[in-house]
Amino acid sequence: MIIDKLIEKVDLKKSHIVVGLDPRIELMPENFISKKIREGASLSNILFEFNKKIIDSVYDLVPAVKPQVAYYEMYGIEGMIAFRDTIKYAKEKGLIVISDVKRSDIGSTSKAYSNAHLGKVLFSGKQVNDFKTDAVTINPYLGSDTVKEFIEDIKEDGGMIFLLVKTSNKSSGEIQDRISNNKKIYEYVCASINSFADDTLGKNNYHSIGAVTGATYSSELSQIRKLIPRSYLLVPGYGAQGGKGSDVVSGFNKDGLGALVNSSRGIIYAFNRIGKNIGESARIAVKEMNEDINLNLKNVNKYRW
Numbered sequence: 001m002i003i004d005k006l007i008e009k010v011d012l013k014k015s016h017i018v019v020g021l022d023p024r025i026e027l028m029p030e031n032f033i034s035k036k037i038r039e040g041a042s043l044s045n046i047l048f049e050f051n052k053k054i055i056d057s058v059y060d061l062v063p064a065v066k067p068q069v070a071y072y073e074m075y076g077i078e079g080m081i082a083f084r085d086t087i088k089y090a091k092e093k094g095l096i097v098i099s100d101v102k103r104s105d106i107g108s109t110s111k112a113y114s115n116a117h118l119g120k121v122l123f124s125g126k127q128v129n130d131f132k133t134d135a136v137t138i139n140p141y142l143g144s145d146t147v148k149e150f151i152e153d154i155k156e157d158g159g160m161i162f163l164l165v166k167t168s169n170k171s172s173g174e175i176q177d178r179i180s181n182n183k184k185i186y187e188y189v190c191a192s193i194n195s196f197a198d199d200t201l202g203k204n205n206y207h208s209i210g211a212v213t214g215a216t217y218s219s220e221l222s223q224i225r226k227l228i229p230r231s232y233l234l235v236p237g238y239g240a241q242g243g244k245g246s247d248v249v250s251g252f253n254k255d256g257l258g259a260l261v262n263s264s265r266g267i268i269y270a271f272n273r274i275g276k277n278i279g280e281s282a283r284i285a286v287k288e289m290n291e292d293i294n295l296n297l298k299n300v301n302k303y304r305w
């Protein structure tokens with residue numbers, strides 16, 4: 001099961017970090033782009049090579065990466081080639097890949113999304129789902145029938161899903177914090193996560209249905225941690241969105257596990273702040289972030305190692 005492999009890698013690397021692979025041509029160093037263009041590189045190759053520099057510099061320090069599909073879709077077919085190649089390469093380097101696709105639709109279409117990213121699609125005896133990954137993000141606000149399609153695939157194949165619970169953006173409260181029958185809407189999502197989780201418990205006592213909860217809402221993070229104690233939390237919002245180590249510790253359990261903290265821009269574009277090349281800067285940024293989170297976990301007696 002991916003959840004157990006994930007925890008194994010967290011322990012091996014002593015890190016709770018997910019590096020977000022959100023490539024944007026206009027944010028990459030000009031000399032990197034112009035060199036690639038001179039060499040005749042395709043757009044997909046430029047995007048992939050950028051990600052490869054990051055992966056090569058951090059794969060021994062972190063358990064997972066998270067490519068957000070929008071940053072590939074916006075570059076058309078070339079972008080999606082880079083998405084496919086990035087997933088494959090990250091897996092080859094021993095990383096867990098969380099594809100941030102935020103999918104969901106009516107049941108039959110959810111099934112197609114699930115096939116695309118977690119399940120199997122055969123044509124003429126060959127697997128053709130190029131984007132097969134370890135875990136995906138899901139938008140649960142369409143209801144349980146849409147989520148169940150993904151759950152069938154993870155039960156069969158061992159993958160993981162992370163349901164959006166309390167997102168990191170400014171207006172996430174407009175709907176997610178609304179109260180109905182004395183409960184916030186996101187609390188209903190937590191209850192549904194607990195009900196979905198049967199039969200997905202791994203050997204480390206965490207199940208395969210995780211939740212996305214932003215670092216930018218620290219007190220909600222702490223509440224959600226208690227509502228879904230056996231779920232792994234994916235916590236974006238560290239760094240570029242203002243989240244700090246002290247904000248994310250409430251997402252962890254007493255066993256020192258239970259949360260993966262994502263940073264994308266703060267790591268992949270760290271060369272702007274650190275002034276070394278893309279890879280070296282990303283490595284320094286990851287080490288700093290690891291130290292920050294681990295130190296804060298020590299302060300609250302949740303440091304595992």
Ligand SMILES: O=C(O)c1cc(=O)[nH]c(=O)n1[C@@H]1O[C@H](COP(=O)(O)O)[C@@H](O)[C@H]1O
Pocket residue numbers: 020022068100137166167168169212213214236237238239240241262263264265266
């Ligand atoms: O599902 C996500 O990962 C996600 C959920 C959320 O509530 N907030 C959030 O920022 N994200 C994603 O996490 C990443 C954050 O990027 P940075 O702000 O650059 O670290 C982006 O890929 C976002 O799409």
